[in-house]
Amino acid sequence: MKSLIGDLLLQRLAVARGVSSAAPTNRLLYECLRGAILDGTLPAAARLPPSRDLARELAVSRNTVVFAYDQLLAEGYVRSRVGSGTFVAEVFPDTYTTVAPKPPARAADPTAAPPPPTPPLSQRALGLLGRISASTVQWGAFMPGVPDVTAFPHRRFAQILAQHARGGAPSLRSYATAGGHPALQRSLANYLRQARSVTCEAGQILITEGIHQAIDLVTRLLADPGDAAWVEDPGYWGTRSILGVNGVQARALPVDAEGLQLPEATPEDARLRLAFVTPSHQYPLGSVMSLTRRLALLEAARRRRLWVVEDDYDSEFRFAGQPIPSLQGLVDDAPVIYVGTFSKTLYPGLRTAYMVLPPSLADTFRSAQMELYRGGHLLEQAALADFMDSGQYAAHIRRMRILYGARRARLIALVEERLGPGWIHPFDSNAGLHLVLSLPAGVSDVEITAEAGRAGVLVRPLSRYYAASDAPAGLLLGFASVPEAAMAKPMDILASCIERAVQRMRPN
Ligand SMILES: Cc1ncc(COP(=O)(O)O)c(C=O)c1O
Numbered sequence: 001m002k003s004l005i006g007d008l009l010l011q012r013l014a015v016a017r018g019v020s021s022a023a024p025t026n027r028l029l030y031e032c033l034r035g036a037i038l039d040g041t042l043p044a045a046a047r048l049p050p051s052r053d054l055a056r057e058l059a060v061s062r063n064t065v066v067f068a069y070d071q072l073l074a075e076g077y078v079r080s081r082v083g084s085g086t087f088v089a090e091v092f093p094d095t096y097t098t099v100a101p102k103p104p105a106r107a108a109d110p111t112a113a114p115p116p117p118t119p120p121l122s123q124r125a126l127g128l129l130g131r132i133s134a135s136t137v138q139w140g141a142f143m144p145g146v147p148d149v150t151a152f153p154h155r156r157f158a159q160i161l162a163q164h165a166r167g168g169a170p171s172l173r174s175y176a177t178a179g180g181h182p183a184l185q186r187s188l189a190n191y192l193r194q195a196r197s198v199t200c201e202a203g204q205i206l207i208t209e210g211i212h213q214a215i216d217l218v219t220r221l222l223a224d225p226g227d228a229a230w231v232e233d234p235g236y237w238g239t240r241s242i243l244g245v246n247g248v249q250a251r252a253l254p255v256d257a258e259g260l261q262l263p264e265a266t267p268e269d270a271r272l273r274l275a276f277v278t279p280s281h282q283y284p285l286g287s288v289m290s291l292t293r294r295l296a297l298l299e300a301a302r303r304r305r306l307w308v309v310e311d312d313y314d315s316e317f318r319f320a321g322q323p324i325p326s327l328q329g330l331v332d333d334a335p336v337i338y339v340g341t342f343s344k345t346l347y348p349g350l351r352t353a354y355m356v357l358p359p360s361l362a363d364t365f366r367s368a369q370m371e372l373y374r375g376g377h378l379l380e381q382a383a384l385a386d387f388m389d390s391g392q393y394a395a396h397i398r399r400m401r402i403l404y405g406a407r408r409a410r411l412i413a414l415v416e417e418r419l420g421p422g423w424i425h426p427f428d429s430n431a432g433l434h435l436v437l438s439l440p441a442g443v444s445d446v447e448i449t450a451e452a453g454r455a456g457v458l459v460r461p462l463s464r465y466y467a468a469s470d471a472p473a474g475l476l477l478g479f480a481s482v483p484e485a486a487m488a489k490p491m492d493i494l495a496s497c498i499e500r501a502v503q504r505m506r507p508n
Contacts, residue, residue: 002057003049003053003054003057005042005046005048005049005054006049006053006054006057006058008036008041009029009032009033009036009054009057009058010057010058012032012035012036013025013028013029013032013058016028016031016032025060025064026060026063026064026067026068029058029060029064029065029067029068030067030068030071030072033048033068033069033072033077034072034075034077037072037077037078037088042088043088044088044089044090044091045087045088045090046087046088047085047086047087048069048078048085048086048087048088050085051065051066051069051086052065069086073086076089077089124245124247127244127245128241128244128245131237131240131241131244132241133237133238133241133464134237134238135458135460137458138348139481140456140457140458140481141457141458141478141481141482141486141487141490142411142434142457142458142459142477142478142479142482142490142494143458143478143481144284144433144434144459144460144476144477144478145314145344145433145434145476145478146348146433146478146480146481147343147344147345147346147347147348147400147404147433147480147481148400148403148404148480148481149347149348149349149481151399151400151403152346152347152396153392153396156392157383157387160383160386160387161379161380161383163383164379164382164383164386165379168379168382171378172378172379172382173378173379174376174378175370175374175375175376176207176370176375176376176377176378176381177370178366179205179206179207179362179365179366179369179370180205180206180207180354180375180378180381181207181378181381181382181385182202183381183382183385183386184207184381184382184384184385184388185202185203185205185207186202186385187384187385187388187389188202188205188207188354188388189201189202189204189205190388191388191393191394192205192326192338192340192356195316195323195394196312196315196323196325196326196329196338196340197325197326197329198326198328198329198338198356199328199329199332199334200328200338200356201359203359203362204356204357204358204359204362205354205355205356205357206354206355206357206362206365206366206369207352207353207354207375207381208339208352208353208354208355208369208375209351209352209353209373209375209377210341210343210348210351210352210353211238211311211313211339211340211341211343211353212238212242213353213373214339214353214354214355215238215239215242215276215309215311215339216242216246217355217365217368217369217372218274218307218309218337218355219242219243219246219248219274220246220368220372221361221364221365221368222273222274222307223243223246223248223273223274224247224248224273225246225247225248226247226248226249226271227248227249227271227272227273227274228248228249228250228251228268228271228272228273229243229248229249229250229251229272229273229274229275229276230251230253230260230272230274230275230276230277230306231243231250231251231252231253231276232252232253232255232259232260232276232277232278232282232283233252233253233254233255233466233467233468234255234284234285234462234465234466234471235252235255235276235278235283235284235465236276236278236283236284236311236313236465237464237465239276239311240467248273248274249271250467251272252466252467252468255282255285255287255427256287256427257287257426257427258287258289258290258292258293259277259279259282259287259288259289259290259293259294260275260277260282260289260293260297261293262293262296262297262300265304269304272304272306273306273307274306274307274308274309275297275300275301275306275307275308275309276309276311277289277297277308277309277310277311277327278310278311278312278313279294279310279312279324279326279327280312280315280323280324280326280431281313281314281315281318281324281429281431281432282427283311283313284434284436284462284465284476285425285427285428285436286425286427286428286429286431286432286435286436287427287429288324288429288431289327294327294330295330295331297327298327298330298331298334298335298336301335301336302335306335307335307336307337308327308334308335308336308337309336309337309339310326310327310328310336310337310338310339311339312326312338312339312340313339313340313341313343313344314344314431314432314433315340315431316344316345316397316401317344317400317401317404317431317432317433317480318401318429318430318431319401319404319405319408319430319431320430326338328356333358335358336358337355337356337357337358337361338355338356339353339354339355339356340353340354341353341354342384344433345393345396345397345400346393346396350380351377352377352380352381352384400480403480404433404479404480406484407479407480407482407483407484407487408430408435408479410479410484410487411435411477411479411482411487411491412424412435414487414488414491415437415491415495418491418492418495419495419498419499423437423438424436424437424438425437425438425474426438433478433479433480434476434477434478434479434480435476435477435479436462436474436475436476436477437474437475437477437498438472438473438474439462439472439473439474439475439498439501439502440473440502440505441472441473442473442505443473443498443501443502443505444473444501445461445462445463445464445473445474445475446461446463446464447501448461448475448494448497448498448501449461449475451497451500451501452493452494452497455493455497456490456493457490457493457494457497458478459475459476459477459494460475460476461473461474461475461476462474462475462476475494475498477494
């Protein structure tokens with residue numbers, strides 16, 4: 001004789017088989033039972049037939065029923081009581097399922113109580129959301145700061161990576177426990193000593209997931225909520241966001257053609273812990289910090305017991321003259337934490353950057369990094385070390401320097417053709433992956449950015465890189481990822497947007 005549950009399941013199984021004929025019966029039976037529990041056909045505390053009986057009624061093997069019951073038990077839909085059978089749970093986990101049937105749409109009941117509010121976001125999250133600056137679009141003319149990722153020798157790098165994947169120790173697929181792969185730490189130490197005049201040994205190097213993570217580590221380990229840090233104004237939005245989310249006040253200091261301008265000492269300096277600077281190529285305006293300012297900054301840092309964080313994000317790309325040596329290597333035992341990245345020299349998606357720590361901090365940072373982020377990517381790091389040691393990294397940078405230099409020259413020529421002379425920001429130092437156009441006072445760079453964006457041209461408004469709202473207007477234009485032949489059209493569009501904005505300002 002068939003039970004009511006048996007009848008119900010027979011019908012539902014027949015329908016389910018019609019819908020997904022390839023699915024195994026045990027899975028279908030589990031889904032039918034779960035559906036019947038979720039829609040209330042099998043109410044709380046209802047007793048399910050013994051597995052042997054149900055198997056007979058449905059003409060399936062007992063294992064099929066046992067599988068379905070075990071799965072429901074594991075997910076909390078049923079309870080099993082030894083000796084008395086299997087029962088529908090009193091409170092089943094409907095809120096945890098993604099496939100619960102949707103209740104039929106009902107007309108809104110004006111007398112119904114409003115749904116309970118979801119738990120609130122933290123103050124930290126609210127602060128962060130209030131200053132989101134990262135762009136969601138990262139490729140196209142003239143997105144600033146983006147290298148030509150298509151020029152990277154992907155095939156060659158993939159071969160090196162494959163060699164490591166085939167022959168590498170199992171530990172290369174595990175967590176990074178020593179601040180990164182020792183081979184890459186050695187390669188980087190050699191490279192940074194030679195190319196960037198950084199004073200370092202491999203043991204001082206920590207590999208991070210981008211400069212962002214390096215800034216986060218520095219902030220968390222060297223400053224407390226309520227402390228303060230000097231940042232450049234205008235400056236890198238990422239640093240300000242990370243400081244903010246960690247409760248550290250960003251004190252914006254103006255920059256000029258010689259870089260950061262140091263303030264007079266004030267009583268609030270007691271809470272100063274850090275100073276973030278981009279001495280080789282001020283971000284975003286482009287000035288190079290003068291020797292006088294460098295020495296003054298190091299002296300101020302010593303006197304006020306601050307750590308200077310030297311963000312050397314794109315110094316490899318200087319198109320005339322010699323590279324600018326690092327601040328870290330300028331004097332012995334400089335109170336400087338140096339950070340650099342492969343995001344500009346190779347590609348940002350690699351998410352690999354590095355810090356050079358003073359020996360006194362290296363162990364602390366290694367332990368904290370392991371505890372906080374549990375890094376990995378050791379295979380990629382081993383491949384990168386080979387890529388550097390074999391000279392391919394330096395060769396790639398040389399190639400890109402020529403490519404980007406030509407693209408930059410073409411973009412400047414187009415700006416002058418389309419808009420006339422005098423638009424390039426006076427602090428420009430013929431370096432990096434972007435340039436800055438100065439706009440006449442009163443023109444809204446935010447509006448131009450929006451209008452150009454609607455026409456498919458990506459730029460960034462300079463005013464958004466300043467701390468104050470009445471900031472100078474300008475536009476950041478990236479040239480590195482745009483072939484010269486593809487620049488004229490977007491430049492035409494952008495120039496028209498600028499001309500219209502200037503026109504709007506003029507009295508009729
Ligand atoms: C000044 C500056 N610092 C750091 C970064 C971020 O580097 P990473 O991609 O290694 O996090 C950027 C990226 O644009 C930057 O412009």
